[in-house]
Structure formats: C-alpha cells, structure tokens
Amino acid sequence: MTKAELVAKIAEKIGTSKAQAEASMNAILDTIQEELAAGNKLTLTGFGTFSVSERKARTGRNPRTGTALDIPACKVAQFKPGKVLKDAVK
Numbered sequence: 001m002t003k004a005e006l007v008a009k010i011a012e013k014i015g016t017s018k019a020q021a022e023a024s025m026n027a028i029l030d031t032i033q034e035e036l037a038a039g040n041k042l043t044l045t046g047f048g049t050f051s052v053s054e055r056k057a058r059t060g061r062n063p064r065t066g067t068a069l070d071i072p073a074c075k076v077a078q079f080k081p082g083k084v085l086k087d088a089v090k
Contacts, residue, residue, distance in 0.1 A: 003025075006025070007021050007022045007025060008021075010024070010025060032050055035050070036050060036051075036052050039052055040052075044082070045082065046082045046084035046085070047081070047082050047084065047085050048079055048080055048081040048082045049080045049082070050077065050078070050079055051077075051078050051079075051080070052075050052076070052078070053075070053076055053078050054073065054074075054075055055073060055074050055076055057070065057071060057072050057073040058071050059071065
C-alpha cells in the first residue's frame with residue numbers, strides 16, 4: 001500500500017476529503033519524527049511503541065572485496081508492536 005492509497009482509505013473511513021486526511025496523517029508522522037529526533041519514546045497503546053536506540057561502532061565486511069570496514073556508532077528508530085496489533089496480524 002502506498003501513502004496515496006492509505007490517505008484515500010483514511011479519508012473514506014472518517015468521511016473527510018483526501019486533503020484533510022493527508023494533512024492529518026502528515027501531522028501525525030511529523031510529530032512521531034520530532035519526538036524520535038528529540039530522543040523520546042512514543043507509545044500508542046495497543047498499536048506499539050516507537051523508540052530510538054544506539055548502535056555501537058563495529059567492524060563490517062565489504063561483500064565484494066572482503067575488506068574490513070569500520071561502521072560508526074549511530075542512532076536508529078525502532079518499532080515494537082503492541083499486543084492488539086500482534087493479535088490482529090496472527
């Protein structure tokens with residue numbers, strides 16, 4: 001499903017225009033992004049939890065040449081699904 005398809009489905013479910021649905025979805029995604037960028041955790045009860053974790057620096061391998069590469073430490077976004085979402089997918 002693409003973003004446009006998701007916006008259309010949301011607009012249909014809540015009975016608004018696609019523009020209003022897209023504005024709402026963009027506001028939600030922007031808020032999640034801002035919270036994660038600030039290092040905060042965001043929990044949507046039943047759906048899941050968005051968080052940021054730190055990956056340690058490590059040594060990797062170039063698959064073409066086999067030479068060792070130093071991979072620097074970085075922060076990554078993570079999502080852990082909640083019970084309601086897990087049960088819905090089963």
